[in-house]
Amino acid sequence: MTSERERTYHHGDLRRAILTAALDVIATEGPAALSLRDLARRAGVSHAAPAHHFKDRTGLLTAVAAEGYALFADALAGAPDLRERGVAYVRFAATHPAHFQVMFQPDLHRADDPDLLVARARATEALRSGVADLPPAGRGEDDRLTGVAAWSLAHGFATLLLTGNLADALAGRDPEEAFRSLAALTFAPEDGRGR
Amino acid sequence: MTSERERTYHHGDLRRAILTAALDVIATEGPAALSLRDLARRAGVSHAAPAHHFKDRTGLLTAVAAEGYALFADALAGAPDLRERGVAYVRFAATHPAHFQVMFQPDLHRADDPDLLVARARATEALRSGVADLPPAGRGEDDRLTGVAAWSLAHGFATLLLTGNLADALAGRDPEEAFRSLAALTFAPEDGRGR
DNA sequence: GCCGGAACTTGTCAATGCCTAGATGCCGGG
DNA sequence: CCCGGCATCTAGGCATTGACAAGTTCCGGC
Structure with missing residues (x-):
């Protein structure tokens, strides 16, 4: 779901992907370094995609x-x-x-x-x-x-x-x-x- | 130094003014809400003035x-x-x-x-x-x-x-x-x- | 098969951090 | 007295970000 089929319009489990990436960033650089756009880039989606699942930062x-x-x-x-x-x-x-x-x-x-x-x-x-x-x-x-x-x-x-x-x-x-x-x-x- | 003479080009004790304002913001809204430009506005100086005393956020x-x-x-x-x-x-x-x-x-x-x-x-x-x-x-x-x-x-x-x-x-x-x-x-x- | 909504994209705006160049005024040496 | 150096502050600009609005794609139920 996450690694292979990257061509589909829908990510599959974007919510979890964003969460996992966020945990990684927070653990290594602290909560202050967290950026929604950066998480979107890591997940390979557009910059507004995270907002659909979490509304806000x-x-x-x-x-x-x-x-x-x-x-x-x-x-x-x-x-x-x-x-x-x-x-x-x-x-x-x-x-x-x-x-x-x-x-x-x-x-x-x-x-x-x-x-x-x-x-x-x-x-x-x-x-x-x-x-x-x-x-x-x-x-x-x-x-x-x-x-x-x-x-x-x-x-x-x-x-x-x-x-x-x-x-x-x-x-x-x-x-x-x-x-x-x-x-x-x-x-x-x-x-x-x-x- | 801080309240009366606001017409001078130099603030007088900008460093302390910024620090005090920062402490106020952090205590009430948390460190995440801290903004250098906001502190500059509170002190009545330009938006880049704090950087001269503290370099960075x-x-x-x-x-x-x-x-x-x-x-x-x-x-x-x-x-x-x-x-x-x-x-x-x-x-x-x-x-x-x-x-x-x-x-x-x-x-x-x-x-x-x-x-x-x-x-x-x-x-x-x-x-x-x-x-x-x-x-x-x-x-x-x-x-x-x-x-x-x-x-x-x-x-x-x-x-x-x-x-x-x-x-x-x-x-x-x-x-x-x-x-x-x-x-x-x-x-x-x-x-x-x-x- | 179609259609309603969820998932995602694109575009935009205000705000912020940071950098550079310039203006101002204080302070000490001559 | 004055004049030059220098710390202090201003002004402008750029890249990035969060948030919002409107459009696009696709899935699943009827």
Whole structure:
């Protein structure tokens, strides 16, 4: 569909082709370098073709964010406990850097988009259910804060990793493994409480 | 210099005027909405005037990042212990959202800029010295990971706060205070170890 | 077989980044 | 005092981009 028959008037799966190209550009050069006309050239279509599928440049980025939240929810759902959910969080960021960046930059996409909202709700639910199986101790207030703490830890690690700020601190060590032991240090200092 | 005498050929302090306007735009509409020509209009100068002070659009953002790291280093230096340094981290992000965003988006600025490098080194030093007064326990490996954990926690909280992801979790609560008790929960669960 | 709409193209316009050449006025040496 | 150098700012132009409008091609259902 994509590589052979290039003579047809219709592309076949232009939407996916544009999305994939966009992810490539964002991952390598950042969201600022994204150009609809450039993506059109890469796909071998006219400069206005992408607009038919995504309306806007913002529309394209909104689609990226929505797809990202969907993949994110799937990635989180597979993890057994809270710590592994954090590892999955970090792994997702490392595996899908373009999605991750766009997801957490509100000025790039339309946060009120319906598709994005449902995917985002699914991901949020996956996060919350992970926090649910925490230590039973503490008042409700503390439990909520603990959830925020876990989220902050994973999100901060993922963000710093993507921005290259952990390069020398990790020193070639595997990021996932580093986060696993880091989470152990933080959330279960002396006993298995964090589990 | 800035408001009264607008008839002079020379602006007086155009560089600062452009920087301030840029910070305003970035804080309200995000870095993507930044336009050199728009900033020139706001300052009442010609459309090419900003280029003389910052060379590029990237040059302007590099200057923002450099200024950000300098202010960041000052903010961190004032904190007495590790936890308050984390609070200062979060406060800086909340107080200087534009600086913070540009600082931690490598695709927006030139990371090898000399001015940026020295400011960044100063901020990094302020962070490291904060981690130094941690619990004496653990091998050197664990200590480094603990530092990364503290950094991740503060950075993640700050980032999530700026992206509006903590709005309902905090429920109108003061972010700094929330982070203070959150850090207590995380780094000193039952004893004063985290201090 | 035909026809309605989706997918894509072509053409256009305003805005932007960046470059070059020129105008202006400040500041210090003579 | 003045005059020449120079940083600062202006003016104009060019290529690229996002967005819009109108036309073209093709697929699938009736």
